[in-house]
Amino acid sequence: MLGIYLYSLHKYFSAFNVFKYITFRSILATITALLVCLFCAPLIILWLRTKQIGQVIRDDGPPDHFSKEGTPTMGGLLILAGLIISTLLWMKPGLPMLIIMWVVLTFGAIGFVDDYLKVIKRNPKGLKARLKFFLQILAALPVVFFLYYCPEFNTRLVFPFIKWFRPDLGAFYIVFALLVIVGASNAVNLTDGLDGLAIGPTITTAGVYAVFAYVAGHSQFAHYLDVEYVKGAGELAVFCAALIGGGLGFLWYNAYPAQVFMGDVGSLPLGAAIGTAALLSKQELVLAIAGGIFVVEAVSVMVQVTSYKWKQKRVFRMAPIHHHFELIGWAEPKVTVRFWIISILLALAALSTLKLR
Numbered sequence: 001m002l003g004i005y006l007y008s009l010h011k012y013f014s015a016f017n018v019f020k021y022i023t024f025r026s027i028l029a030t031i032t033a034l035l036v037c038l039f040c041a042p043l044i045i046l047w048l049r050t051k052q053i054g055q056v057i058r059d060d061g062p063p064d065h066f067s068k069e070g071t072p073t074m075g076g077l078l079i080l081a082g083l084i085i086s087t088l089l090w091m092k093p094g095l096p097m098l099i100i101m102w103v104v105l106t107f108g109a110i111g112f113v114d115d116y117l118k119v120i121k122r123n124p125k126g127l128k129a130r131l132k133f134f135l136q137i138l139a140a141l142p143v144v145f146f147l148y149y150c151p152e153f154n155t156r157l158v159f160p161f162i163k164w165f166r167p168d169l170g171a172f173y174i175v176f177a178l179l180v181i182v183g184a185s186n187a188v189n190l191t192d193g194l195d196g197l198a199i200g201p202t203i204t205t206a207g208v209y210a211v212f213a214y215v216a217g218h219s220q221f222a223h224y225l226d227v228e229y230v231k232g233a234g235e236l237a238v239f240c241a242a243l244i245g246g247g248l249g250f251l252w253y254n255a256y257p258a259q260v261f262m263g264d265v266g267s268l269p270l271g272a273a274i275g276t277a278a279l280l281s282k283q284e285l286v287l288a289i290a291g292g293i294f295v296v297e298a299v300s301v302m303v304q305v306t307s308y309k310w311k312q313k314r315v316f317r318m319a320p321i322h323h324h325f326e327l328i329g330w331a332e333p334k335v336t337v338r339f340w341i342i343s344i345l346l347a348l349a350a351l352s353t354l355k356l357r
């Protein structure tokens with residue numbers, strides 16, 4: 001909103017014209033969210049420490065994690081503060097803002113309740129898995145129905161690398177879109193098991209969607225690159241840029257050895273926001289490439305659980321897959337940095353779909 005106000009001053013000072021541009025406001029959004037996180041973190045970490053809002057470490061996990069007992073958690077509140085303040089300041093108010101803010105706030109609230117039960121009420125299970133899943137669907141439903149009925153959107157599915165194949169999902173789009181939002185939310189949550197592991201790929205994926213949203217919302221670029229044009233989607237780039245800034249600010253403190261964990265209040269809304277950005281920019285399937293780390297983590301859990309239930313045998317030493325690498329002897333920061341390297345490569349592969357068709 002500040003951006004729009006500053007732009008209105010261009011009548012008096014032509015230099016204020018610069019606030020019209022999504023690119024410029026995106027840069028400001030990254031810096032604002034980064035600074036909010038960097039400067040609020042010491043206070044919030046201190047507060048979490050004084051209130052003893054610390055992680056309880058499971059005794060059946062990798063032994064290297066036992067020393068993390070008591071690390072302040074719910075640091076996701078920090079990312080959300082940076083993200084929300086920055087988005088409200090620099091993103092143009094409109095439907096994309098309303099939708100993405102709804103997702104961040106509702107999934108943030110679900111994560112908050114889960115963390116509150118686990119950390120403050122000392123109930124190790126937190127929200128029951130089924131109830132958590134039901135609440136996630138409930139939070140995603142209004143968005144999905146809105147997209148389904150909104151004339152600005154269509155229910156065609158764009159396939160990366162294949163220009164001519166865009167099947168219309170019809171009513172199945174509702175199920176598909178629910179899967180994208182809720183699936184992304186849970187996949188980021190599963191990935192959040194090593195210092196810096198979830199926030200790294202979140203930052204690279206947000207970077208990919210900042211580009212896709214910008215292109216999708218720009219009629220000429222969309223036409224030139226032959227991607228679906230979505231009116232107003234460009235503003236989403238400002239949100240994605242704020243996510244990059246908030247993520248970097250959080251990573252400053254979550255880097256090994258972490259001074260704070262994000263908790264479900266961070267992982268659930270971050271994943272859901274990425275899923276929603278994929279839907280709003282009409283690049284849903286690219287998420288499987290850009291967010292490939294999240295996909296691999298979630299698939300490793302499915303494979304492990306299925307194999308364990310059917311044959312009482314484990315495929316990995318421990319799922320999600322990051323624990324497997326820890327248990328075969330890789331140091332924690334090595335696993336994290338290697339996963340980041342893969343995330344950067346995947347982000348480049350995702351961006352290449354703009355040209356390679």
Ligand code: 57M
Nearest residue numbers: 058060061065073192193194195196261262263264318319
């Ligand atoms: C949450 N949470 C971390 C922290 C973070 C179905 C099953 C695979 C589910 C899975 C699970 O519960 N996953 C979701 C993962 C936890 O981190 C907290 O949770 C928040 C995210 N929701 O922000 O607050 C622990 O992760 C470590 N951590 C860090 N640095 C960070 O920056 O080191 C987190 C953030 C923290 C800390 O140790 O305590 C978690 O892993 O619990 N379950 C599992 O992941 C468990 N896997 C498992 O049971 N595998 C089985 C199969 C058959 C299901 C198997 O392979 O045999 C493992 N997790 C743990 N111990 N802690 C294994 C046992």
